[in-house]
Amino acid sequence: MTRFAYAPACAALAACLLVGTVRPAPAATPDAQTPYVTPQDDVDVTYTIYPPHDTREVMTQRMRWSSGRMMQRVDPGNASTYMITDYHAGTLTVVNADQKVRTVIPAPGAANVQMGQRAQGNWLRTGTATVAGTTCNLWQTQDTDQRPSEICYTDDGVMLEVIRDGRVMVEASSVTRAPQGEDVFAIPSGLKELRAAHP
Numbered sequence: 001m002t003r004f005a006y007a008p009a010c011a012a013l014a015a016c017l018l019v020g021t022v023r024p025a026p027a028a029t030p031d032a033q034t035p036y037v038t039p040q041d042d043v044d045v046t047y048t049i050y051p052p053h054d055t056r057e058v059m060t061q062r063m064r065w066s067s068g069r070m071m072q073r074v075d076p077g078n079a080s081t082y083m084i085t086d087y088h089a090g091t092l093t094v095v096n097a098d099q100k101v102r103t104v105i106p107a108p109g110a111a112n113v114q115m116g117q118r119a120q121g122n123w124l125r126t127g128t129a130t131v132a133g134t135t136c137n138l139w140q141t142q143d144t145d146q147r148p149s150e151i152c153y154t155d156d157g158v159m160l161e162v163i164r165d166g167r168v169m170v171e172a173s174s175v176t177r178a179p180q181g182e183d184v185f186a187i188p189s190g191l192k193e194l195r196a197a198h199p
Contacts, residue, residue, distance in 0.1 A: 036157030
C-alpha cells in the first residue's frame with residue numbers, strides 16, 4: 001500500500017467518538033433540553049466498539065480530549081496507527097508509527113465541535129444510565145438515515161454509549177477525568193507525509 005487508505009475510515013471513527021454517531025437535522029436554537037456533545041473538560045475514555053453484525057469481533061479505542069487545546073487523540077487497540085485531530089486548525093493527522101508516516105486530512109465534523117454549545121436538532125431525554133461507573137443521560141435522536149439512535153452523554157458532554165436499532169454499538173469501559181498534557185497530542189517529527197487514498 002503506497003497511499004494511506006486507512007485514514008478516512010479512522011477519521012470517521014475518531015469523529016464518532018467525540019461528537020457522536022448522528023448528524024441530526026437542524027432545529028430551533030439549542031437549550032438545556034439538548035446535550036453537550038463536545039466534552040467540556042479534559043478526559044481520557046476507553047471504548048469497546050461492537051461491529052454491526054458480529055459482536056464477537058469487538059474493537060477497543062482510547063480517546064483523549066483537551067478542552068483548552070480543542071484537540072483529540074484516538075488510539076485503536078492493538079495498532080501502531082493513531083489519530084490526532086486539531087479542531088482549531090481543522091485538521092486530522094493519522095500517524096503510523098511503525099512506517100514512520102503521517103497523513104493529514106480535513107477534520108470530520110469540525111463544524112459541530114464547539115465548546116459551551118449544546119447540540120442542535122431533535123433530542124428527547126429518556127432517562128439516565130450508569131456506564132463504566134459514570135452516570136449519563138440517555139438521549140433519543142435520529143441519524144441522517146432517519147434511524148433511531150439512543151446516546152448516553154454525561155452532563156459535561158462525554159459520550160459513554162451509543163445504541164442503534166436496539167443494539168449497543170459503542171460503550172465506554174473506563175473514564176478518567178484528568179488534565180491531558182501537551183505531549184499526548186504532539187506529532188512526532190521526521191515523519192514522511194503521504195496523501196490519503198480516495199475511492
